[in-house]
Amino acid sequence: MNEAAVQLRAVPAATDSAMPPSLWAATAPPGPSLERLTGSLTTEVAVVGAGYTGLSTALHLASAGIECAVIDRHEPGWGASGRNGGQVLAGLRLQRAELRRIFGPARGDRTYEMVETAADFLFALVEHHGIDCDLVRGGSIRLAHTERGMALLRESHAELVSEGVASRLLDAEAVAREVGTRAYVGGRFDPRSGTLHPLKYARGLARAALGAGAVLYRDSPATAIRRDGTRWRVATDGGEIVASKVVIATDGYTDRLWPGLAETMLPLNSFQVATAPLADAERETILPGGACFSDTRRLILYAQRTRDHRLVLGGRASFTLAERVADYDVLRRVLTGLFPQLRDTPIDYRWVGRVALTRDFLPHLHTPAPGLMIAVGFNGKGVAMTTLMGKILADQLRAPTEPPAYSVTDIKRIPFHALRQPVLHLAMYYQTLMDRLGR
Numbered sequence: 332m333n334e335a336a337v338q339l340r341a342v343p344a345a346t347d348s349a350m351p352p353s354l355w356a357a358t359a360p361p362g363p364s365l366e367r368l369t370g371s372l373t374t375e376v377a378v379v380g381a382g383y384t385g386l387s388t389a390l391h392l393a394s395a396g397i398e399c400a401v402i403d404r405h406e407p408g409w410g411a412s413g414r415n416g417g418q419v420l421a422g423l424r425l426q427r428a429e430l431r432r433i434f435g436p437a438r439g440d441r442t443y444e445m446v447e448t449a450a451d452f453l454f455a456l457v458e459h460h461g462i463d464c465d466l467v468r469g470g471s472i473r474l475a476h477t478e479r480g481m482a483l484l485r486e487s488h489a490e491l492v493s494e495g496v497a498s499r500l501l502d503a504e505a506v507a508r509e510v511g512t513r514a515y516v517g518g519r520f521d522p523r524s525g526t527l528h529p530l531k532y533a534r535g536l537a538r539a540a541l542g543a544g545a546v547l548y549r550d551s552p553a554t555a556i557r558r559d560g561t562r563w564r565v566a567t568d569g570g571e572i573v574a575s576k577v578v579i580a581t582d583g584y585t586d587r588l589w590p591g592l593a594e595t596m597l598p599l600n601s602f603q604v605a606t607a608p609l610a611d612a613e614r615e616t617i618l619p620g621g622a623c624f625s626d627t628r629r630l631i632l633y634a635q636r637t638r639d640h641r642l643v644l645g646g647r648a649s650f651t652l653a654e655r656v657a658d659y660d661v662l663r664r665v666l667t668g669l670f671p672q673l674r675d676t677p678i679d680y681r682w683v684g685r686v687a688l689t690r691d692f693l694p695h696l697h698t699p700a701p702g703l704m705i706a707v708g709f710n711g712k713g714v715a716m717t718t719l720m721g722k723i724l725a726d727q728l729r730a731p732t733e734p735p736a737y738s739v740t741d742i743k744r745i746p747f748h749a750l751r752q753p754v755l756h757l758a759m760y761y762q763t764l765m766d767r768l769g770r
């Protein structure tokens with residue numbers, strides 16, 4: 332293999348020192364100019380975390396005329412929202428039958444039907460607010476790495492078709508034509524999905540929220556939350572917000588702010604690489620129709636082709652929260668395994684982001700105290716769902732006596748959470764082995 336191909340060509344500096352370097356940070360226009368919170372601010376709703384969840388909540392609150400202030404430890408889109416794979420997907424990780432089992436038939440069906448609208452919701456919101464984020468509706472392809480994976484795709488295809496979705500099954504030949512790899516047994520195409528530039532979207536949401544009247548602060552970590560009579564006091568390292576209601580939207584970057592919350596999730600590092608722009612011949616063979624893909628492995632692989640024709644491939648998850656060069660080397664080998672035609676194509680960017688896994692693979696909505704709402708645990712499938720969750724949170728804050736559109740659960744710590752690193756390492760090796768054995 333060409334030595335130059337395995338080396339990173341160069342990691343161009345991010346446009347803003349606070350953002351971790353990535354393709355997205357290097358190619359997004361700067362975010363809105365924001366200040367750090369100093370002094371005391373009184374508002375109706377304080378939102379902690381300026382990812383898609385917090386920003387969509389603020390946008391929907393402000394659009395309804397409700398005062399709100401959003402604070403982030405860094406800046407809008409600094410977390411997973413500015414680093415992800417940009418796949419706009421309908422639904423959750425779990426299918427209808429699993430949701431019916433967890434919530435019971437009626438609530439399970441309601442939840443399934445609502446979450447399946449998440450991608451449509453995002454497309455409509457982006458159009459309504461004129462957010463420039465390279466959004467394209469090219470569909471998504473789920474690829475089966477084994478016959479068993481293909482059987483599951485056939486089941487979900489039948490379900491989607493019965494719901495009127497123009498889902499399409501692909502055999503290995505069709506995958507080779509539409510994805511450009513012969514590494515899979517087959518796949519399923521979902522026309523409802525699309526791709527976007529994650530950081531442009533986060534910054535666009537921030538601008539839309541500001542335009543609607545929300546206030547946003549950067550470099551303002553919330554350090555404590557306490558109830559004071561009928562109000563909440565959210566302390567930051569430079570100031571304080573006094574609010575009637577508080578939203579915590581910190582997903583995989585959740586810290587010790589609310590007792591027990593971090594212990595409800597397993598933070599996982601997911602790595603991504605972006606190639607140099609593909610040559611003309613490669614553009615004709617790799618995702619020529621503009622779809623994105625993910626596969627049925629336990630340790631999922633996912634990719635999109637960007638507007639400037641780079642392939643962005645993600646996967647190689649790790650529970651070690653440090654960034655290790657070896658993880659990128661594995662991803663590089665995976666890339667050339669899937670697409671041997673890219674063996675000499677340089678990798679221009681590489682970066683990592685944190686996914687929050689929950690025990691049941693579902694996002695969780697918690698209301699542990701009056702006026703406090705928490706939405707976390709998007710399990711690496713949150714671009715569309717967090718956008719919808721922001722609307723759900725805003726609606727609930729406006730009409731707290733109505734039943735919430737998404738089920739509220741108690742904060743339940745994962746047992747032995749403190750031992751997660753060694754145990755999860757073993758689990759990760761097991762999962763990798765099972766994937767290799769095709770189980």
Ligand SMILES: Cc1cc2nc3c(=O)[nH]c(=O)nc-3n(C[C@H](O)[C@H](O)[C@H](O)COP(=O)(O)OP(=O)(O)OC[C@H]3O[C@@H](n4cnc5c(N)ncnc54)[C@H](O)[C@@H]3O)c2cc1C
Nearest residue numbers: 380382383384404410411412415416418553684709713714
């Ligand atoms: C590498 C990667 C690839 C992914 N790919 C996809 C994909 O292709 N499609 C898809 O649907 N989903 C994907 N996801 C998942 C998706 O990105 C997330 O579900 C979603 O962005 C979560 O948004 P959020 O607003 O809830 O949290 P985040 O965007 O993570 O934002 C949380 C914010 O909280 C802030 N914060 C934390 N603590 C504090 C504090 N004490 N005070 C103030 N601020 C604080 C952080 O600074 C951060 O900005 C991916 C995730 C990763 C990491």
